[in-house]
Each structure stands twice: as structure tokens, then as C-alpha cells.
Amino acid sequence: xxxxxxxxxxxxxxxxxxxxxxxxxxxxxxxxxxxxxxxxxxxxxxxxxxxxxxxxxxxxxxxxxxxxxxxxxxxxxxxxxxxxxxxxxxxxxxxxxxxxxxxxxxxxxxxxxxxxxxxxxxxxxxxxxxxxxxxxxxxxxxxxxxxxxxxxxxxxxxxxxxxxxxxxxxxxxxxxxxxxxxxxxxxxxxxxxxxxxxxxxxxxxxxxxxxxxxxxxxxxxxxxxxxxxxxxxxxxxxxxxxxxxxxxxxxxxxxxxxxxxxxxxxxxxxxxxxxxxxxxxx
Amino acid sequence: xxxxxxxxxxxxxxxxxxxxxxxxxxxxxxxxxxxxxxxxxxxxxxxxxxxxxxxxxxxxxxxxxxxxxxxxxxxxxxxxxxxxxxxxxxxxxxxxxxxxxxxxxxxxxxxxxxxxxxxxxxxxxxxxxxxxxxxxxxxxxxxxxxxxxxxxxxxxxxxxxxxxxxxxxxxxxxxxxxxxxxxxxxxxxxxxxxxxxxxxxxxxxxxxxxxxxxxxxxxxxxxxxxxxxxxxxxxxxxxxxxxxxxxxxxxxxxxxxxxxxxxxxxxxxxxxxxxxxxxxxx
Numbered sequence: 001x002x003x004x005x006x007x008x009x010x011x012x013x014x015x016x017x018x019x020x021x022x023x024x025x026x027x028x029x030x031x032x033x034x035x036x037x038x039x040x041x042x043x044x045x046x047x048x049x050x051x052x053x054x055x056x057x058x059x060x061x062x063x064x065x066x067x068x069x070x071x072x073x074x075x076x077x078x079x080x081x082x083x084x085x086x087x088x089x090x091x092x093x094x095x096x097x098x099x100x101x102x103x104x105x106x107x108x109x110x111x112x113x114x115x116x117x118x119x120x121x122x123x124x125x126x127x128x129x130x131x132x133x134x135x136x137x138x139x140x141x142x143x144x145x146x147x148x149x150x151x152x153x154x155x156x157x158x159x160x161x162x163x164x165x166x167x168x169x170x171x172x173x174x175x176x177x178x179x180x181x182x183x184x185x186x187x188x189x190x191x192x193x194x195x196x197x198x199x200x201x202x203x204x205x206x207x208x209x210x211x212x213x214x215x216x217x218x219x220x221x222x223x224x225x226x227x228x229x230x231x232x233x234x235x236x237x238x239x240x241x242x243x244x245x246x247x248x249x250x251x252x253x254x255x256x257x258x259x260x261x262x263x264x265x266x267x268x269x270x271x272x273x274x275x276x277x278x279x280x281x282x
Numbered sequence: 283x284x285x286x287x288x289x290x291x292x293x294x295x296x297x298x299x300x301x302x303x304x305x306x307x308x309x310x311x312x313x314x315x316x317x318x319x320x321x322x323x324x325x326x327x328x329x330x331x332x333x334x335x336x337x338x339x340x341x342x343x344x345x346x347x348x349x350x351x352x353x354x355x356x357x358x359x360x361x362x363x364x365x366x367x368x369x370x371x372x373x374x375x376x377x378x379x380x381x382x383x384x385x386x387x388x389x390x391x392x393x394x395x396x397x398x399x400x401x402x403x404x405x406x407x408x409x410x411x412x413x414x415x416x417x418x419x420x421x422x423x424x425x426x427x428x429x430x431x432x433x434x435x436x437x438x439x440x441x442x443x444x445x446x447x448x449x450x451x452x453x454x455x456x457x458x459x460x461x462x463x464x465x466x467x468x469x470x471x472x473x474x475x476x477x478x479x480x481x482x483x484x485x486x487x488x489x490x491x492x493x494x495x496x497x498x499x500x501x502x503x504x505x506x507x508x509x510x511x512x513x514x515x516x517x518x519x520x521x522x523x524x525x526x527x528x529x530x531x532x533x534x535x536x537x538x539x540x541x542x543x544x545x546x547x548x549x550x551x552x553x554x555x556x557x558x559x560x561x562x563x564x
Contacts (some may be wrong), residue, residue: 144481182354184320184352184354184367184368185368186321186342186518187319187324188324188529189476189518191478195479195480195483195532196532196535197482197483197510199483199486213478214476214477214481217478223363223523224359224363224366225358225359225360225362225363225366226359226360231478
């Protein structure tokens with residue numbers, strides 16, 4: 001399998017989590033408009049591997065924008081702003097440091113400190129960044145165990161770069177249709193839904209979706225006179241817009257039909273409009 | 283088996299027919315299970331794990347007696363071929379108490395025990411026992427009628443101790459390797475793992491497993507829970523081919539935690555340090 005497949009990471013605080021040797025993907029940037037717990041807004045835009053912009057007071061007294069910047073490093077965010085008119089009554093600079101929550105990558109909690117040597121706690125959130133859709137490819141895909149097709153999928157995020165650290169999941173927009181299953185088939189084999197799994201996107205906005213019935217079921221349904229038959233699952237891909245403690249709410253990125261066909265000598269898999277050629281099995 | 287028998291499995295975990303009662307453990311309501319299925323116990327407990335976040339494993343007995351098997355060739359096959367045999371099955375009815383506060387069974391162990399006992403009232407398809415092991419409930423066969431109709435003891439094939447050490451592998455390969463050990467230890471052919479829509483989390487996981495003279499079911503559950511705490515297994519016996527099929531199944535997602543307020547300052551709150559830009563007066 002490809003190395004970049006192993007991208008699961010623990011939900012340290014959540015109802016669903018994965019363990020094992022998967023490598024955690026961290027939130028990759030602090031671009032966006034952040035609103036902090038003191039009523040200040042941080043407008044940060046891509047600037048190389050960091051972010052640059054302005055700190056602006058959300059409401060209240062007049063406030064000259066402060067040049068600001070930010071970066072992330074292994075799940076921690078650092079934001080800073082410099083006072084363009086420093087005085088004895090207003091800090092020359094302020095720095096915020098805190099953990100950026102994975103999931104939605106839109107919540108930071110931590111400690112600030114300033115020119116006067118003071119410090120305190122803060123939290124901040126930003127509007128959720130929802131990608132525009134996905135691109136499924138045949139190119140670069142492959143048959144795994146000769147029975148499942150591994151579709152390469154790129155999440156299309158034209159707006160703001162990579163989505164590393166963002167939780168992604170599949171859910172269903174209607175129950176699956178399993179034309180292969182019959183009454184005395186074990187009940188656990190009936191495909192009623194997608195698996196509903198959650199994983200973490202990597203810095204390439206890439207993941208792989210493995211679709212197929214598997215060799216055992218292909219043989220079982222053929223041997224019992226069911227082929228040709230198909231299974232349809234109705235997949236809705238969603239991305240987390242959670243801020244701090246929760247990965248929800250989820251926002252839909254794209255919906256599509258997953259298709260698995262068992263023919264008498266060949267099999268096929270499909271994801272949306274991308275369908276494999278008939279593949280000889282066994 | 284009557285040909286007029288319903289082909290549809292009906293699970294009625296009733297809200298509509300629930301009878302409300304109050305007892306010392308708080309308000310509860312009665313939920314009912316009604317199943318008419320070739321594998322009634324399997325179908326009943328499968329519905330349970332699909333509804334509640336509880337981990338149950340299930341294992342079929344080896345069907346040998348003609349009264350436990352029926353020929354479904356004419357109903358199933360689309361084309362001529364070998365006979366298709368399935369379990370005869372039957373009806374299972376049980377009830378259990380659900381907490382109105384949590385929506386979950388008041389006692390998971392009692393709920394499963396009631397369902398197992400309800401199955402054991404009908405001799406068709408064998409008799410079962412429930413073995414709790416830490417947070418997992420194992421349902422295993424204990425007695426089945428042999429080809430002459432005589433009741434005989436039957437042990438779970440996953441009670442067999444195995445000694446095993448694997449290389450780093452994905453989740454699918456790890457389980458496949460363990461099943462080969464169980465086949466060798468029990469002398470029974472086991473096909474699998476069947477995963478279908480759970481292939482994504484299986485192949486995304488990478489890990490290794492080691493066991494020394496440990497019951498196979500414990501080793502399997504350790505691996506499955508390393509991949510996902512929602513994973514468990516189902517084992518069905520195919521009377522046509524006289525072999526076992528091992529399937530990875532997923533339990534219900536636990537309810538999300540109640541959102542908790544973020545314990546950080548909000549705009550306007552008094553804080554020891556005050557807003558980050560002003561010098562303190564002290």
C-alpha cells in the first residue's frame with residue numbers, strides 16, 4: 001500500500017477514535033479571519049509557509065490596525081501583532097500561543113503575553129473553510145487483492161491551500177441497495193450503508209477510497225447463482241467544521257454513488273462518474 | 283419450514299409500543315425484539331449493535347441436522363447450478379429495558395442474556411451461551427444436533443489458543459494471518475475477513491500483533507479494537523460448503539458528548555490580566 005495511506009490520527013477527545021501506528025496530520029496554517037475572546041479580529045493571509053495580515057478591534061474604541069502574522073508547528077499556533085504606535089499605555093507587541101484543534105482546524109486556545117510582561121488566556125475561532133468538491137481518478141488507482149479498486153481522490157480546495165489536519169468522513173444520503181444479498185446469506189453481509197469512517201486529510205488534500213465486494217463475496221455470490229448483481233451505496237463526503245472540543249458540525253463537500261458489480265467472469269467498481277473497466281476475477 | 287414464512291426480518295425496537303414504567307433505577311421503557319430469520323440470534327444481536335454502542339461477537343454453530351437446514355436453491359439462483367443450502371432459522375421474540383435518560387439498555391448483559399435465552403427456547407439452529415469478557419460480550423454455540431438429530435456439545439472455534447507474531451501489516455492482512463492460525467488450531471476452514479465497506483479503515487491501519495497461548499477471540503478483538511473501538515466480528519457457517527466466514531462489523535456510533543463551554547475569557551469578562559494590550563494598574 002502507499003505510504004501516504006496511513007493518515008489516521010487519534011481523536012484525543014472524542015467519541016470515535018483510531019489508534020495504531022498511523023501518523024497524525026496536523027493543521028497546516030492559520031490563514032483566515034479569527035475572532036478572539038477579547039473581541040479582536042485577526043485577518044491572516046498566506047505568506048510563504050506562514051501567514052501575514054492585520055489585527056483589528058472588532059468593536060469599541062477606534063483602533064489602528066496592527067501588522068500581524070502567524071504560523072503553525074506540530075499542532076501549535078503562534079500569532080503575533082506589533083503596535084504601529086507604541087506608547088507607555090499600550091503594548092508594543094502581543095503574542096498568542098496555543099494548540100490548534102484538529103477536526104475543523106478553526107479553534108485555538110492558549111496563552112497570550114505582551115510587551116509589558118503580562119499574560120492571560122485566550123481562545124479564538126474562525127469561519128469554517130469548506131472545500132469546493134472532490135476529483136476522483138482512475139489514473140493512479142489500482143486493484144487491491146485483485147478484488148477492490150483503490151480510487152485516488154483529491155479534495156478540491158481552490159480557496160486556501162492544504163487541508164492537513166482536517167477531519168473528513170463519509171456518510172450516507174440514502175440507504176444502500178444490495179442486489180446480491182439473499183435471504184439465507186449471513187445478515188452481516190448485507191450492504192446497508194457506507195462505513196461512516198473518519199480520517200484526517202494530509203497536506204496534499206489526498207485520500208484513497210477502496211471500493212469492492214472482496215474475493216470471498218464475489219466467489220460466494222457467483223457460486224450461489226447470483227451473478228450478475230450489483231451493490232449501490234450513496235456516499236456523502238463531509239468535512240469537519242468543529243472548533244474546539246467537537247468535530248461537528250460537518251459540512252458536505254460532495255455526494256456520489258459508489259457501485260460494485262459482480263459479473264460472471266469480471267467485476268467493476270465505480271465512484272460517481274468514474275467507473276473501472278471490467279476486471280477479470282479471479 | 284413453511285413457504286408462507288415471511289422473508290423479511292422485522293426488528294421492532296419499539297417506541298410506539300413501549301410501556302413506560304418507573305423503578306428504582308429511574309424511568310425505563312420496554313423495547314421489544316421480533317425477528318423471523320434464518321439466523322434469528324445473529325440478526326437480533328446484529329440489530330442491537332447497530333442501534334447501541336456495545337460490542338458483541340457472534341458465532342454460528344456448524345449446522346449438520348436436516349431439520350436445521352433448508353434448500354433455497356429455487357428461490358435464490360438466477361441460473362442453474364449447485365444446490366444452495368441455508369439455515370432453517372425461525373422466530374425470536376424478546377424484550378428488555380431501556381433507560382429514558384440515556385436511550386441505552388439499562389443492563390447490556392441482561393439484555394443480551396434475554397435474547398440468547400429467547401433463542402434457546404427454539405431448538406432449531408442450536409443453543410448458545412453468552413460469555414462476557416471485559417467490555418466485550420461473546421455469543422458462542424454450545425450445542426447442536428448432529429446429522430442423526432442427537433444433541434452434541436460444540437465449542438467455539440475461537441476458544442482455541444494461538445501463539446503468533448506478525449510483521450507490520452495493514453489491518454486486513456493482520457486479521458487474515460490470525461484466521462489462518464485459528465483454522466490450523468481448530469481444524470475448520472475459515473474464509474475471510476469479509477469487510478466490503480470497512481476495507482478503508484482496515485487498509486489505512488498499520489500495526490503488528492503478538493500472542494502467546496492466548497484464546498483466538500482475545501487476539502482478534504485486540505487487533506480489531508486497535509483499528510477502531512467500534513469494530514467487532516461475526517462468524518457465520520455456510521451449510522452448503524461446510525465452512526466458516528469471518529466478517530468485520532461495526533457497532534453503532536456513541537452519542538456525541540454534550541458541548542461544554544470553553545473555560546477561557548470572553549470579551550468583557552474580568553480577567554486577572556485584562557485585555558492583552560493594556561498595562562495593568564497594579
